Amino acid sequence: MGSLLAPLSQEGIKVVFEYQHLEQRVRQLTLKICGSFCRSCHDRCCNKDYCSESLESYWLRMTWGSWGHHISEYDISEGWLSPGGCQLEVGRPPVCYEFLCRKILTEIQEKNYLAGFKGISNLVSFAGRNALGNRHLITLSPEQILKRINFERLRRKIGQAHSILNRCEAALVSFCG
Ligand code: SF4
Numbered sequence: 001m002g003s004l005l006a007p008l009s010q011e012g013i014k015v016v017f018e019y020q021h022l023e024q025r026v027r028q029l030t031l032k033i034c035g036s037f038c039r040s041c042h043d044r045c046c047n048k049d050y051c052s053e054s055l056e057s058y059w060l061r062m063t064w065g066s067w068g069h070h071i072s073e074y075d076i077s078e079g080w081l082s083p084g085g086c087q088l089e090v091g092r093p094p095v096c097y098e099f100l101c102r103k104i105l106t107e108i109q110e111k112n113y114l115a116g117f118k119g120i121s122n123l124v125s126f127a128g129r130n131a132l133g134n135r136h137l138i139t140l141s142p143e144q145i146l147k148r149i150n151f152e153r154l155r156r157k158i159g160q161a162h163s164i165l166n167r168c169e170a171a172l173v174s175f176c177g
C-alpha cells in the first residue's frame with residue numbers, strides 16, 4: 001500500500017482516502033438498493049471491458065491497490081467478477097455505479113425515489129469530473145496526477161459529493177426498508 005501512494009504528496013494521499021470513503025458509501029448504499037436484484041441476476045451487466053478500465057487508469061489502480069486489492073484477484077476472462085459479485089470494494093470504474101438496468105429502474109420508479117438514486121449513482125463520476133481541464137480523473141496519466149492536478153480543488157469536489165450523500169442517504173435507506 002505504502003509504495004503505491006509513495007509518489008503522492010501528503011495532501012494527495014488524503015484525497016485518495018477521501019475518494020475511497022466516498023466510493024465505499026456509494027457502494028454500500030447501492031448494495032442496499034440493488035443487492036436483492038443483483039444477487040439473483042442471471043444476466044449480469046458486468047463486463048470485463050469495464051473491469052479493464054480499472055487496470056488502465058492510474059487513479060483507479062492507486063485506489064484499489066492501496067485499499068489492499070491485488071491483481072491476482074483479476075481474471076483474464078471474468079475481470080473482477082466472481083460468483084459472489086464484484087470483488088472490488090473500491091477502485092471500480094465510475095460507470096459501474098452509473099449503469100441502472102431496466103429491472104432496477106422499473107422497480108425504483110414504482111417506489112418513487114428514482115431521482116435521488118440516480119443522483120447517488122452519479123456521485124463517484126461527479127467527484128472526478130474536470131479534474132484537469134475537462135479531463136476526468138480516471139483518464140489522467142501518472143505525470144498529470146502527480147504534478148499537475150489541483151488536489152485542493154479535487155478535495156472540495158469530493159467533499160461536495162459527501163454532502164449530497166449526507167442529504168440523501170437517510171431518505172433513500174428508509175425507502176429501501
Ligand atoms: S444491475 Fe441489473 S443487470 Fe446488472 S447485475 Fe444488477 S440486476 Fe443484473
Ligand code: SF4
Binds near residue numbers: 085
Ligand atoms: S462492477 Fe466490478 S465486476 Fe462489474 S464491471 Fe465493474 S469492476 Fe467489473
